[in-house]
Amino acid sequence: MSDIHAAIDAVWRIESARLIAGLARMVRDVGLAEDLAQEALLAALERWPASGVPDNPGAWLMATAKHRAIDLLRRGKMLERKHDTVGRELEARQESPEDALHAALDDDVGDDLLRLIFTACHPVLSTEARLALTLRLLGGLTTEEIARAFLVPVPTVAQRIVRAKRTLAEARVPFEVPRAADRAARLSSVLEVIYLIFNEGYTATAGDDWTRPALCDEALRLGRILAELTPQEPEVHGLVALMEIQASRLHARVGPSGEPVLLLDQDRSRWDRLLIARGLAALERVEALGGTLGPYALQAAIVACHARARTAEDTDWTRMTALYDALAQLAPSPVVEVNRAVAYAMAFGPAAGLEIVDAVAAEPALASYHLLPGVRGDLLFKLGRFDEARGEFERAASLTRNARERTLMLERAAACGPAGPR
């Protein structure tokens, strides 16, 4: 990449979300807003190599996109596209369209960014669409980058994004921050999207790599942005704390040949102290806001138990069982039960853990959940029931879609000794 193109790319990464957000408020259509922003970028790519990057590149891009929007408005194209809504609203406010556009663009952009996040994560969209649209509009990622990150073909992502924009337009989703009644549910949709992005990077569900840190980086950045925009929301800080602390282990959980290294086997000197400190600080912000801990804050408090322990033996498992009990009450799920079983096994012995696992083993939701046989195998192994353990590890190996994890499970099955009567 030439220097000027790298510089333009950097400006785009910094400015794109704010640019799209400001434009979306103006034209009431995130799809059109993104097109306008892309056109401004294209103009920059044409002009900046000769003129150099302007002193205030963000303002330049915004002015360029704005001119284009006004142009479209004058030619009536935007009205056509927006079923007259923008035109009607502008008329109702008895302002000239251009004055309204200028006024809209002079306001603070923070609220616009928040509106954009809520719109991209709107429940009217499928989960895949929300993920793709969020990475594209807020993360500034290209369709190609999103496709690579999720290991799906480029046309699939492109289609998802086109359809998502059309769905938002057809459903006439207003470009706004949801009000009180709606807010909690809508916020949890936003948090879910960010955490799904993080988790896809943290434990890749498919492919040859155990982790894809680029997705974790994006999710963390989105979480940090959201925390600045909604400082009074404890669960936002809870999610940020959870991601910071989990990300602190990213390097340690991959071995020299790319194989997974389980938490208790990790070299803790490789944990990222800076991220742990940030995570614990975010958790303190949750506590300072008061109230009971929500599901993300509880999970953050759980991973903080690991982060605070200098060695695996120092881990406060008893505290962790209490936190898992609270989580199981607040957000009961078979997956939480499996994790709760692990904590109980560590605190009170493998039999205590096995009891919890066995209680949920028949759950249909867990039928293809590879961690269940993995955990069950581990507990059986510790209880000396090697034949049963081997069967569980083999089942875990057959269920996971991650090549690295499959190898690990087959190794553990082999460690149970040969099958059959001895």
Place this chain on the structure above:
Amino acid sequence: MSISPAIIRRLYGTRKVRAPRPRPRETTMRFMMLVIPKVYEKAGADFVPPADLIAKMTKYNESLSKAGVLLSLDGLTPPAKGARVKFASGKPKVVDGPFTEAKELVGGYWIIQVKSKEEAVEWAKRAPMLDGDVIEVRQVQEIDDFPPDVRKAAGR
């Protein structure tokens, strides 16, 4: 570059547009932006930066935070309050501040997490600095980026 093919087609029809090149690296890097304030070459131990500069700096710090790129930052007290430990002929020698002969003294730093050196430079360009100040942009060395023998020496 983040330009959708649809846009290119819409604007340019079938006219050839140079294909966007892939980014060399998609994970983030950490950069330290070291502040080298001119005033620190002469500042006394009791030097305090003016309130209006602090206000501008606070706003800038917020902009880094709001963009989700800021990892940490610190400002350093004047060099006059510090010490230098110099290493020559096998013996450390301590010199207390102020360092009258020294130029380019560090006044603070930010650590940011970004995708490219250019992005770090773009952030540095936006900092509210005074005439004669310098911001040095340096990538944080990650052990994992070293060759295997160096990683091994570092215990990795």
